[in-house]
Amino acid sequence: MVQYRETRLDASFAALSDATRRGVLEQLGRAEASISQLAGKFHMTLTGMKKHIGVLERAALVTTEKAGRVRTCRLGVRALEAEATWIEGHRELWSARFDALDKIVEHLKSKERADARRKNR
Amino acid sequence: MVQYRETRLDASFAALSDATRRGVLEQLGRAEASISQLAGKFHMTLTGMKKHIGVLERAALVTTEKAGRVRTCRLGVRALEAEATWIEGHRELWSARFDALDKIVEHLKSKERADARRKNR
DNA sequence: TCTATACTGAACCATCCGGTTCAGTATAGC
């Protein structure tokens, strides 16, 4: 039996799974932008881009603010923090296993070398 | 104009966007397991779990090997490496911005304090 | 006031997703 309900992570990883949205994040990392600017840059209709922004906003990766006609998009504060934490937590698991594997391989190699020396004597 | 085609990342983030699959990764971090064992643990049909494993395998997060009737699943070597790299690369961007923000806030605060002192004089 | 711009929302479409059932194949063990 396993606990598996972390909807915030669901939303963010889903948001990150689209190359256009990762591109938007990259873009917003350089400078804030309006929806129509982003739509232009990614060759997409305004409506299409607005949907992407909606996804990023729901995942709290982006925040937006409307002034007059223009909605300006910015990177969300604390964005990617939870995701990085999750991944790093699990990388530790992996790393431990790799280290163990490395040691075994190293051990085998040194044994091999010893055997070779013995043979050449 | 922006480059946005990195299908490997697409696949992994999509794989990670499902809580069941994240659970499976966690589980496989503790011990390797057969598909039916995983299916049992996550209250799902064999077929359903097999699909999840397929997704994880295509994202190279998991590898499997069939011996006799049983297909054993293990964490993939180098799993999560690319994903962590991407996220960390972008967190740097964020961090830089946060640091800048922190400085501004700090500046405003100290100014506020100075104003308060001046007023109280 | 008129017009161009910027967004918003509804509706539609094809495709994918998470899950199922059901029918099949292959192997372990008596």
Added chain:
DNA sequence: GCTATACTGAACCGGATGGTTCAGTATAGA
């Protein structure tokens, strides 16, 4: 050889996704 187990594959289902068009509202600026 028989049977239970473990997987595989096809087909189906409802709902989400990524995109569009079209029609609307609101605001900036001449």
